[in-house]
């Protein structure tokens with residue numbers, strides 16, 4: 001069923017009793033042309049692009065829990081391209097642009113919201129780093145602008161200046177957008193399912209099978225399924241799943257947390273980053289302040305996070321925005337991230353023929369549409385698109401790492 | 412908040428400590444004797460265990476010693492390592 005104003009009106013006349021399920025709940029077949037492990041945005045997206053752009057629709061997505069229940073459900077939705085290294089700027093700039101047509105492509109409203117972002121700078125060093133980032137990204141067509149204290153105060157009248165911290169200026173990022181995270185998973189699932197992809201929930205991959213020519217299939221909690229091509233997009237579970245194929249992925253599983261306050265009336269349109277504190281926050285459509293920080297100080301699979309982090313986030317925000325002092329903290333959560341050693345994604349072939357990996361890395365919601373499309377083309381053609389050549393696993397052997405620091409704290 | 416039982420100071424909050432890594436990930440005896448591939452294998456094969464593992468933690472805001480404990484990276488429970496060794 002195509003979603004449209006007309007469908008909505010017709011369904012309204014029937015008291016909304018006629019809506020069909022958005023995607024089919026499939027049972028696994030014996031074999032597929034391609035299997036994707038992981039039913040988050042990245043995995044569902046890869047399946048959708050295999051079917052829509054490469055004509056490969058005999059595809060299954062295997063998800064151990066429920067669809068979109070991993071980091072896709074847990075992130076703070078910020079889509080930005082302020083990076084420092086050319087490979088990353090190019091990729092993330094294209095990644096941000098890929099969001100604008102997604103609702104149309106999927107016939108599903110992903111609720112793209114052009115919020116813009118402001119990075120608040122608190123030292124002269126921050127300021128010179130800001131100029132460097134702005135100029136680097138300009139070379140690739142990304143648009144960011146350093147703003148002085150006057151403009152910052154105009155845009156954010158509630159900022160405490162002079163406060164306890166020496167705010168010296170900011171960066172305005174007009175093209176930062178937010179998208180409804182769950183809708184991304186649902187939209188891809190529905191569109192992929194319509195093209196014949198089987199989406200199989202409660203199906204955990206427990207082993208990867210191979211012969212001397214490469215991958216032959218997977219062992220799962222629902223039995224053995226054959227395939228010659230296997231894509232992996234499992235976020236923080238990557239090290240374990242890749243090890244099933246004997247591949248040692250250079251990643252560690254580290255929690256990343258977010259927290260929200262009770263809702264208040266609209267006060268903030270932009271996403272705000274406190275550069276010196278590695279903290280960012282925004283106001284959700286529901287009115288809650290959504291706050292986040294860098295990763296936890298040690299690896300863990302627990303999706304809880306250590307309480308030092310919320311404490312530090314709240315303390316930092318209150319230094320710069322004392323007006324939020326009386327607000328109540330509502331809830332907190334964490335997701336298990338797949339942190340690479342250089343904070344840069346991996347979208348790559350592996351030493352095992354037919355086994356491909358998409359490691360979203362520290363902030364991979366923003367890359368979902370582009371990474372999924374390029375993962376799909378890598379699987380279909382067995383060859384990386386030029387834009388992701390630098391994201392290959394080989395960089396860890398050659399030492400050509402892309403040591404991206406900007407991804408910390410600007411999230 | 413995890414509470415870590417330091418053999419010298421007793422139970423303390425985790426924010427007094429700095430995580431030092433999995434004791435199973437040992438630096439090779441003779442790095443110069445390794446091939447590039449073997450060296451990379453060492454660097455990138457941090458165990459990342461989902462379950463119990465022996466770990467070193469540095470009690471930097473306490474007695475300043477390195478201690479070894481067991482932590483379950485799935486539940487974040489901690490317990491004493493079978494043999495607590497100090498690394499000075």
Ligand SMILES: Cc1cc2nc3c(=O)[nH]c(=O)nc-3n(C[C@H](O)[C@H](O)[C@H](O)COP(=O)(O)OP(=O)(O)OC[C@H]3O[C@@H](n4cnc5c(N)ncnc54)[C@H](O)[C@@H]3O)c2cc1C
Pocket residue numbers: 037038039040041042043062063064065066067068069070071072073074075076077078079203204205206233234235236237241256257258292333334335336337360361362363364365366367411
């Ligand atoms: C608190 C928080 C805030 C974040 N904020 C941002 C942000 O603002 N901007 C941004 O760009 N990114 C952000 N991120 C990162 C982003 O959420 C992730 O990088 C991205 O969602 C990863 O998508 P994915 O589809 O690869 O992973 P997921 O959505 O985690 O999907 C992976 C799926 O694989 C499944 N799986 C795992 N093992 C198996 C198995 N053996 N068999 C079958 N299935 C398996 C899991 O159950 C899971 O559903 C944030 C993350 C967190 C936790």
Ligand SMILES: [Zn+2]
Pocket residue numbers: 417418419420421470473474475476
């Ligand atoms: Zn101690």
